[in-house]
Amino acid sequence: MFARFISEAVGLYWKAMNGSSRIRMTAVSLALSGLFLAWTQAPQAPAGNQLTIEKIADDLHVLVGSGGNVAVYTTNAGLILVDDKFERNVPEILEKVKTISDKPIRYVLNTHQHGDHTGGNAMIKDKTGAVLFAHVNARDNMVERKMPGVPGETFTDKKTIKLGGKQVQAYYFGRGHTNGDAVYVFPARKTMHMGDLFSYGGPFLDYSSKASGVEIGTTLGKALGMKVETVIPGHGPISKKEDLATYRREIETAVSRVKQQKSAGVAKDQLKVKTDDLKICCKNQLWERSMQGIWDEVAK
Numbered sequence: 001m002f003a004r005f006i007s008e009a010v011g012l013y014w015k016a017m018n019g020s021s022r023i024r025m026t027a028v029s030l031a032l033s034g035l036f037l038a039w040t041q042a043p044q045a046p047a048g049n050q051l052t053i054e055k056i057a058d059d060l061h062v063l064v065g066s067g068g069n070v071a072v073y074t075t076n077a078g079l080i081l082v083d084d085k086f087e088r089n090v091p092e093i094l095e096k097v098k099t100i101s102d103k104p105i106r107y108v109l110n111t112h113q114h115g116d117h118t119g120g121n122a123m124i125k126d127k128t129g130a131v132l133f134a135h136v137n138a139r140d141n142m143v144e145r146k147m148p149g150v151p152g153e154t155f156t157d158k159k160t161i162k163l164g165g166k167q168v169q170a171y172y173f174g175r176g177h178t179n180g181d182a183v184y185v186f187p188a189r190k191t192m193h194m195g196d197l198f199s200y201g202g203p204f205l206d207y208s209s210k211a212s213g214v215e216i217g218t219t220l221g222k223a224l225g226m227k228v229e230t231v232i233p234g235h236g237p238i239s240k241k242e243d244l245a246t247y248r249r250e251i252e253t254a255v256s257r258v259k260q261q262k263s264a265g266v267a268k269d270q271l272k273v274k275t276d277d278l279k280i281c282c283k284n285q286l287w288e289r290s291m292q293g294i295w296d297e298v299a300k
């Protein structure tokens with residue numbers, strides 16, 4: 001999932017930069033923030049047949065494939081989506097949503113600002129008039145990066161979104177993947193969408209958006225306090241609360257190993273942290289990059 005996500009981003013970056021002098025930059029020198037920007041801003045052709053629908057309940061589905069997982073919550077008064085992948089996925093998102101319900105999309109709730117979760121914002125708002133909603137820091141990050149589809153509604157600590165007699169609760173539990181990660185709870189379905197606070201193979205700590213490897217364990221601990229059974233990760237399969245607990249434990253193990261190496265005098269670019277005994281966490285290239293950020297955080 002993440003290998004594809006990186007190669008997609010790098011591909012788009014090169015496409016966007018093609019013909020300019022920046023083509024001479026090496027792939028290694030690409031800042032991750034640049035990748036995210038390229039992702040969101042590079043022209044993207046519509047993509048079809050990449051998504052599958054998974055059912056959690058009659059009124060709660062997940063669109064899986066290409067970009068972050070999208071939750072679709074059905075009410076009599078319309079639909080609430082959590083995240084909306086890349087812009088090029090919008091035609092297929094709308095097509096798949098229509099097979100679930102003929103009601104209009106009324107809200108898109110973003111888990112954070114990254115382009116594989118907010119890329120559809122502008123087009124969906126344009127086509128449906130849906131309200132875009134996110135944590136205030138995620139919104140600020142989008143404004144700062146001049147990303148399209150900036151949410152018009154935000155929250156700080158907690159907010160309940162009500163529609164058609166149902167509700168979704170938005171929570172902010174602290175820094176983690178970014179400084180603006182929202183967790184969305186569907187209380188009637190004992191389910192929550194974690195965005196990339198829970199991402200198989202990760203975490204990726206986006207330090208350009210004030211992520212924290214030191215604090216993410218505490219943030220995940222608060223999410224684990226929610227009365228839910230099912231957990232939708234940002235990337236990866238629909239999971240159980242126990243899987244999130246495992247992920248949190250593994251992150252804390254990995255972070256403590258970085259700390260041990262730091263105090264043993266290992267240089268930042270020489271970090272080698274054992275992760276082959278971990279099941280969910282710390283498997284991808286983005287984790288490799290995140291380790292150095294943890295080293296920096298610990299050094300402060």
Ligand SMILES: [Zn+2]
Pocket residue numbers: 112114177196
């Ligand atoms: Zn992300």
